[in-house]
Amino acid sequence: MAEKYLMKGNEAIAEAAIRNGCIHFFGYPITPQTEVSAYMSKVLPKIGGTFLQAESEIAAINMVLGAASCGVRAMTSSSSPGISLKSEGVSYIAGSDLPCVILNVMRGGPGLGGIQPSQADYWQATKALGHGDFQLLVFAPATVQEIVNLIGTAFDLAEKYRMPALILADGMLGQMMEPVEFPETVSKPAEKPYATTGTQGKRKPNITNSLYLKPDELERTVRERFARYDVIKQNEVRCEEYLTDDADIILVAYGATARVVRSAVEDARACGIKAGLIRPITLWPFPEEAIRKAAARVDHMITVEMSMGQMVEDVRLYANGQCDVHFFGRTGGIVPTPAEVLEQIKKYAGGAE
Amino acid sequence: MAEKYLMKGNEAIAEAAIRNGCIHFFGYPITPQTEVSAYMSKVLPKIGGTFLQAESEIAAINMVLGAASCGVRAMTSSSSPGISLKSEGVSYIAGSDLPCVILNVMRGGPGLGGIQPSQADYWQATKALGHGDFQLLVFAPATVQEIVNLIGTAFDLAEKYRMPALILADGMLGQMMEPVEFPETVSKPAEKPYATTGTQGKRKPNITNSLYLKPDELERTVRERFARYDVIKQNEVRCEEYLTDDADIILVAYGATARVVRSAVEDARACGIKAGLIRPITLWPFPEEAIRKAAARVDHMITVEMSMGQMVEDVRLYANGQCDVHFFGRTGGIVPTPAEVLEQIKKYAGGAE
Amino acid sequence: MSVHMLIAGFGGQGVLFAGKIIAYTGMIEEKQVSWLPSYGPEMRGGTANCSVCIDDKPIGCPIVLNPKTLMVMNRPSYDKFINEVQPGGTVVLDSTLIEADSTRDDITVCAIPATQMANDNGLHGLANIIMLGQTLKATGFCSMDVLKEAMKRCIPARKQHLLEPNLRALQMGYDY
Amino acid sequence: MSVHMLIAGFGGQGVLFAGKIIAYTGMIEEKQVSWLPSYGPEMRGGTANCSVCIDDKPIGCPIVLNPKTLMVMNRPSYDKFINEVQPGGTVVLDSTLIEADSTRDDITVCAIPATQMANDNGLHGLANIIMLGQTLKATGFCSMDVLKEAMKRCIPARKQHLLEPNLRALQMGYDY
Amino acid sequence: MEKFSINYERCKGCGLCVSVCPKKILMIDTARLNRKGYNPVEITDRAACISCAMCATMCPDCVITIED
Amino acid sequence: MEKFSINYERCKGCGLCVSVCPKKILMIDTARLNRKGYNPVEITDRAACISCAMCATMCPDCVITIED
Amino acid sequence: MASFHKTNGLTDAVFHYCPGCTHGIVHRLVAECLEELGILGKTVGIAPVGCAVMAYDYFNCDMIEAPHGRAPAVATGAKRANPDNIVFTYQGDGDLAAIGTAETVHAATRGENITIIFINNAIYGMTGGQMAPTTLPGQVTQTTPYGRDVTRAGYPIRMCEMLSTLDGVAYAERVTVTDVPNVRNAKKAIKKAFTAQIEKKGFSIVEVLSSCPTNWGLEPVEALKWLKENMIPYYPLGCYKDATEKGVF
Amino acid sequence: MASFHKTNGLTDAVFHYCPGCTHGIVHRLVAECLEELGILGKTVGIAPVGCAVMAYDYFNCDMIEAPHGRAPAVATGAKRANPDNIVFTYQGDGDLAAIGTAETVHAATRGENITIIFINNAIYGMTGGQMAPTTLPGQVTQTTPYGRDVTRAGYPIRMCEMLSTLDGVAYAERVTVTDVPNVRNAKKAIKKAFTAQIEKKGFSIVEVLSSCPTNWGLEPVEALKWLKENMIPYYPLGCYKDATEKGVF
Numbered sequence A, B: 001m002a003e004k005y006l007m008k009g010n011e012a013i014a015e016a017a018i019r020n021g022c023i024h025f026f027g028y029p030i031t032p033q034t035e036v037s038a039y040m041s042k043v044l045p046k047i048g049g050t051f052l053q054a055e056s057e058i059a060a061i062n063m064v065l066g067a068a069s070c071g072v073r074a075m076t077s078s079s080s081p082g083i084s085l086k087s088e089g090v091s092y093i094a095g096s097d098l099p100c101v102i103l104n105v106m107r108g109g110p111g112l113g114g115i116q117p118s119q120a121d122y123w124q125a126t127k128a129l130g131h132g133d134f135q136l137l138v139f140a141p142a143t144v145q146e147i148v149n150l151i152g153t154a155f156d157l158a159e160k161y162r163m164p165a166l167i168l169a170d171g172m173l174g175q176m177m178e179p180v181e182f183p184e185t186v187s188k189p190a191e192k193p194y195a196t197t198g199t200q201g202k203r204k205p206n207i208t209n210s211l212y213l214k215p216d217e218l219e220r221t222v223r224e225r226f227a228r229y230d231v232i233k234q235n236e237v238r239c240e241e242y243l244t245d246d247a248d249i250i251l252v253a254y255g256a257t258a259r260v261v262r263s264a265v266e267d268a269r270a271c272g273i274k275a276g277l278i279r280p281i282t283l284w285p286f287p288e289e290a291i292r293k294a295a296a297r298v299d300h301m302i303t304v305e306m307s308m309g310q311m312v313e314d315v316r317l318y319a320n321g322q323c324d325v326h327f328f329g330r331t332g333g334i335v336p337t338p339a340e341v342l343e344q345i346k347k348y349a350g351g352a353e
Numbered sequence C, D: 001m002s003v004h005m006l007i008a009g010f011g012g013q014g015v016l017f018a019g020k021i022i023a024y025t026g027m028i029e030e031k032q033v034s035w036l037p038s039y040g041p042e043m044r045g046g047t048a049n050c051s052v053c054i055d056d057k058p059i060g061c062p063i064v065l066n067p068k069t070l071m072v073m074n075r076p077s078y079d080k081f082i083n084e085v086q087p088g089g090t091v092v093l094d095s096t097l098i099e100a101d102s103t104r105d106d107i108t109v110c111a112i113p114a115t116q117m118a119n120d121n122g123l124h125g126l127a128n129i130i131m132l133g134q135t136l137k138a139t140g141f142c143s144m145d146v147l148k149e150a151m152k153r154c155i156p157a158r159k160q161h162l163l164e165p166n167l168r169a170l171q172m173g174y175d176y
Numbered sequence E, F: 001m002e003k004f005s006i007n008y009e010r011c012k013g014c015g016l017c018v019s020v021c022p023k024k025i026l027m028i029d030t031a032r033l034n035r036k037g038y039n040p041v042e043i044t045d046r047a048a049c050i051s052c053a054m055c056a057t058m059c060p061d062c063v064i065t066i067e068d
Numbered sequence G, H: 001m002a003s004f005h006k007t008n009g010l011t012d013a014v015f016h017y018c019p020g021c022t023h024g025i026v027h028r029l030v031a032e033c034l035e036e037l038g039i040l041g042k043t044v045g046i047a048p049v050g051c052a053v054m055a056y057d058y059f060n061c062d063m064i065e066a067p068h069g070r071a072p073a074v075a076t077g078a079k080r081a082n083p084d085n086i087v088f089t090y091q092g093d094g095d096l097a098a099i100g101t102a103e104t105v106h107a108a109t110r111g112e113n114i115t116i117i118f119i120n121n122a123i124y125g126m127t128g129g130q131m132a133p134t135t136l137p138g139q140v141t142q143t144t145p146y147g148r149d150v151t152r153a154g155y156p157i158r159m160c161e162m163l164s165t166l167d168g169v170a171y172a173e174r175v176t177v178t179d180v181p182n183v184r185n186a187k188k189a190i191k192k193a194f195t196a197q198i199e200k201k202g203f204s205i206v207e208v209l210s211s212c213p214t215n216w217g218l219e220p221v222e223a224l225k226w227l228k229e230n231m232i233p234y235y236p237l238g239c240y241k242d243a244t245e246k247g248v249f
């Protein structure tokens, strides 16, 4: 068995990315994810990679664009305000059909907000990290080990479908230490015939571009991209269900919040309430089917988030009126407690005990 | 009656803003909204206002932040890629509870995209123009006259609720000329006791800020803001219904697209199909109630957008499974034609004629 | 009478301005009006066009895809739009620049050597206005008085000396 | 045995490091482990704390709000957390810096003058480790051997000369 | 092959070549219109061309080719 | 009022004042800990203070007040 | 013989800065200047994102907290809204010379009539000690763990030198606060900068070489010594531009 | 006597530029240099947002279209990914000196081993003639309809002068293309810049004073005259920095 390390989420991300062939990292400091850069800056210069502290988040995402266009695995990392600054760049990378991985270790907002954990960038991540029609692959790990396991997948899928992948974590996951193992088998950068690495006089120039002045051409590229998105929706949904089989009430939560909810579900079971948990691991593609099925079976679902209610709209969308979908959230950096969640469960479970 | 002018949408916006007391404008050129700046640069220096071409969209939105904090009506304008760059600043303005007006004359995306009309920034505008929990007032005019009429309202509500307002237009509205009248009664900037205009030694310092390092304080400010949002949802929804009373099939569309759909609805009526149109004028707050009621009455609704389908999710959310909600869209700068929309109506209206 | 017109040519030939004058006639007659330019990234050269609609009821889509009237001043635009004209519609073309070779027999084609006429008569750059005169004659979309009034309003105060040659060009196109 | 501990003090007193050693004991015993620091904007000064959980089943929420064990090294933290300790829980405090005045009688309080002891014994900056020894004694959350092993793993190779004083401090805290 | 040749369809009639020709043998041909709607350049006296390539050096559109 | 006074609770014990005092009459009082956990500064010989305000000029935390 | 009281330009709030951090000294100098020039009541200050983010709690005048690097743009908006207000920004090197480079350069070239107090401590303080644009060659930081390698991480920027090439700049001076004479000199420069603004001369900037004992890993007194020995040779003190005498605006 | 053929460094696509726009001349010069230096096959060019946005259709090498102003950052990513590639950006004044100021300054100060071709035409061409950071005082543009008023809109930036203060810059020269001798000189400078990159000397930039006849409202030949008479006095031609002889990197 592989060795176990006690590592911060932020450090584990960095190590896992490097092991999966990402040796080009462009970052800009921001709490609570500075350890990612710190780790990269220690390792990459020693193995012939690039650690570059950019002048800004905007420069960093555009360096990623340049590096990704040239065929290497490239990554950047930030936290909420810094991610907002990357919007234009992310839209360009998506519009240029380039793969890369972006990490958002979310903190409280809006504005400068605070530096404690948050999940209030769900909408931004899943619907509009930039202008125009496009999507990102969005992964929401809940443990340090899961972060490690997902990084390779994120790069692989980003390359397979030629689109950016976003790891949506939060300050708690980034800062906490848990034991992790690094899988022996790692993923390898794919061949990229489209990469701008110089023609060597042997082929026509490769062009990375997102400009299409003729509307029908632009529409065609967008539709081609959405055709790929449809394949992804079919094949790449990841979601964990916990005790949902016999559940009377189902909770939906992702990331760090899902840990709290899991505890609350166990507490509820201990009180005799048959609660269950759906934990989306991919936020896009969203586990529509899991929600649809659950909504058909129970009367109440509760979405718990560290926000004022964002994913809950997607849950309602796919529940489609089949059951009541409630929301419980804390925001501004406050992590909900298992006790608070249990209270909500009790409220809707109809006085079991 | 007031005089009529034949004006481009972009010019009418500028003139209307000035008439409504906005004499501080900070912009950066981008097609298809350059005429806003051009107009402002002609008029404002003559009336003691500020026209400033900033070094970037980011600088422009932050100049707006500074000016708004100092109590004046301030505005900026851009188009899709430039709006993405404003994300962080918009989130700060929202988090600082400042009023301002932002104009997005949408063009095709993602990335550099194209310069023809689009509505693919709906999600960005209504859910995530920046990180964190916050909303913007979002207005979607459909005619040049409506732009003019809404500007004063946008400033008034922005000041009343202390939040940014976004005018979501598109290249077609910005570039087309229509006759407009400017209402005699204009709105006036509100008193702003919170403005940072110097203490004059007479009061405690005013502070404009969005940083709250204590999570409970940050949560409190966010909840206070959302309490205001609830009031807005009650009182400020604007929406036009056209021939919905007896309709068998209801279309939902906003902005320039609503014009096309209106023509299609008339064509459908001419073919004996009882079609109707719901046209949200505020996209946030969204006309939930209108959708809910309509969904309860008809079997089919069709949302038409210049995108791959964004508002349709809100329509489905509030239809809540009560009827089928279909989508028809063109993207990349293509404006749907009345004929295309009519075809869709016929498809779902069940062979009337 | 309702107008549903497409005006097309090279950038620089004044097609947008001609369209604007037509739109103004609708204003004067207190009708619903829309004018929409095509706008491209090329600053000069390339083709330009605009859609003009005038109607009694609110104008839905302001893009004219199938014009009732096409006023066209270059070959690429002629090729692009000739088959989009509504059956029964009218095409007014500048025969100095376009050799009309369409085989459509369901439309009326008025050819006028506008550029030539402009050059010959010291009306440099006013081929668009000559075309406009001809278009008025061919379709009668408004009265000559209204069109003249519209033209006056479209020429800014400091350029009023240009009114006379414009009016002359208009008449010349009408009389051709 | 499961651990559910909060370790708090001033920044600079080494509370995060002490927590990390405890977390390592769980690793060694192949249990589920989590370590979560509170992180603030102040670089130095201010209070710091960390939550450590060790359990047989996966750890849900890693934030310890109501610790079974509180190890506390300054007055503000004592004031903040003393009433959060679970009934039946244990508080280990540095009596050099904290005058314990809680009236709670449902918890066990172990006072140890750790800072004083460190200063007196040439173990500058190792009050945290002395505290750790006392905490082990008071709660027996693992064996002394495992704790020593954990400590070894936490001290980086190039700082192995620090191991000896650390082990000494640990024993001293345990023996107090 | 001609020592001096003009690709008329690429020419935009800007006149930069005309302005630098030391022999003054280039002119804009206002009688002609290429497919893009421009009046292209024309050489008035081929024999007088000294192949200095000044015109080609100034031409922004790679219209002129000179064979030596 | 004292001509030299220290606001002990504001002091962070950084020692900048100590380093600039020309009379060498300031020291960090390691025996004392203020509420923030710092060892504050102390004056060892009040009488020797010449009110030069060098200490106050260097203090980043407005700890020292000098009355003239 | 001198008396010394905390200026009314500061509130009573205790600074959150680390022990011996020179941010505190510079805050006081700015506040004293505002008070002494009698402009406190009409001043609007702009706080950066950086260790000085909470400057809004310390200065006894109206304050705006700006996004990271954008303080000069926020200041521009504030000044244009009310040109009679005195507007200043207080920014660190990451804020001003990295993410905010464009905003700084353009406020300067516009000759925006504002004052910038620029704290150059050769490191990112608040985020825990990463490389700044002004970090010295060879200097160890969290993101240059082997010392800043100029072939990978580039050379430090000298802002005063760079900005002095711009016509809009009325006054640019570099000072430090390593000892009492330098503190007094720094105050003079800050006062001159505000005076330039009062007299509508245009853009003024005072760069203050400062210490970050915490992230440099040095005791406060040692830190000032390090600053003197290492930073000053790279960033020479002095006035880089002074167009305040000329009536250029 | 000379022969003249279109270089293989350009594709056969017809430029979309306006008649007489000097973008075309500079494109050709860059392409000729790439071909003559034998580096076409290993070059990656970065197109800006501006009139030259479609440069990716014209240069006969791999190309990346960058967001407005971010070409130097994109180039940095490309160069770091494959340091053996030759990487250049081609940018207008709005792109490079307004929105992209930070990216330009930081690529320069990092001594990023790339080449920037900077087209200074004193205006925003593509968007229809708005003021650029380099617009001359008094110059009329769409957004300075009464002429650039330096008290409101600030002073033009001289980029070569500003960037020359940075240690990372190996080579900075300003040239123009108003006539045949200047075109030849411009080519020399461009070749020198690429040679500096080949020899890993660091950051090189060639600023080319160019014309925008369309938005200046002048005929192409007149435009070049205006450039000579108005721009050159404000932006003196010449080499501002040349560290290519020294083995600095």
Ligand SMILES: Cc1ncc(C[n+]2csc(CCOP(=O)(O)OP(=O)(O)O)c2C)c(N)n1
Pocket (backbone or CB within 6 Å): A028, A029, A030, A031, A057, A081, A082, A085, G049, G050, G051, G052, G068, G091, G092, G093, G094, G095, G096, G119, G121, G123, G124, G125, G126, G127, G132, G212
């Ligand atoms: C957009 C954005 N990026 C990054 C950060 C994180 N951040 C906070 S302060 C800071 C840098 C502070 O360094 P400096 O400006 O040198 O000031 P100092 O702390 O040294 O006084 C950074 C990068 C942020 N808050 N927002």
Ligand SMILES: Cc1ncc(C[n+]2csc(CCOP(=O)(O)OP(=O)(O)O)c2C)c(N)n1
Pocket (backbone or CB within 6 Å): B028, B029, B030, B031, B057, B081, B082, B085, H049, H050, H051, H052, H068, H091, H092, H093, H094, H095, H096, H119, H121, H123, H124, H125, H126, H127, H132, H212
């Ligand atoms: C983020 C963003 N902002 C603005 C624009 C609009 N825009 C396109 S080109 C351009 C400026 C072009 O000027 P310049 O760089 O001087 O190049 P030129 O066109 O003169 O060659 C602008 C502002 C854009 N595409 N993206």
Ligand code: SF4
Pocket (backbone or CB within 6 Å): E010, E011, E012, E013, E014, E015, E016, E017, E018, E040, E041, E058, E059, E060, E061, E062, E063, E064, H020
């Ligand atoms: S310079 Fe070139 S494009 Fe211009 S007229 Fe001469 S040949 Fe034609």
Ligand code: SF4
Pocket (backbone or CB within 6 Å): F010, F011, F012, F013, F014, F015, F016, F017, F018, F040, F041, F058, F059, F060, F061, F062, F063, F064, G020
């Ligand atoms: S300088 Fe100030 S804070 Fe530092 S020790 Fe002296 S009095 Fe205390």
Ligand code: SF4
Pocket (backbone or CB within 6 Å): D043, D044, G016, G017, G018, G020, G021, G022, G023, G051, G121, G125, G126, G211, G212, G213, G214, G215
């Ligand atoms: S981290 Fe550095 S700059 Fe920040 S307060 Fe501490 S010493 Fe000062």
Ligand code: SF4
Pocket (backbone or CB within 6 Å): C043, C044, H016, H017, H018, H020, H021, H022, H023, H051, H121, H125, H126, H211, H212, H213, H214, H215
């Ligand atoms: S607009 Fe100006 S810069 Fe752009 S192609 Fe035309 S002449 Fe050249």
